[in-house]
Amino acid sequence: MPLGTTIHNIEITLGRGGQLVRVVGAVAKLIAKERKSATLKLPSSLGRARSKCWLxxxxxxxxxxxxxxxxxxxxxxxRAPIGRKRTRNPLRLSCIWKKK
Structure with missing residues (x-):
């Protein structure tokens, strides 16, 4: 494979099935090759909750x-309906529009 090729559904260990880059639209890029191994640039992991906190x-x-x-x-x-049946008055004062 030439360098810069986009790859998806990557196996970490041969024969165990795809474990990395499996979601729709995600790709990894081949940036270096050696004899039996390769270096890949994996997609960003900004979908995690911790990194959302950093943002x-x-x-x-x-x-x-x-x-x-x-x-x-x-x-x-x-599943209750949203809201109360009437306007809430925290001070318990009588409201002008309240039904009596």
């Missing part, structure tokens, strides 16, 4: 999956 991205927790006391969309058995 300053924080995880987002959906409000539906937390408890009702933690988020207005949370709580309920199974």
């Amino acid at each position: 300053g991205k924080r995880p987002k927790v959906r409000g539906v999956v937390v408890n009702h006391v933690d988020h207005p969309h949370g709580g309920g058995e199974g």
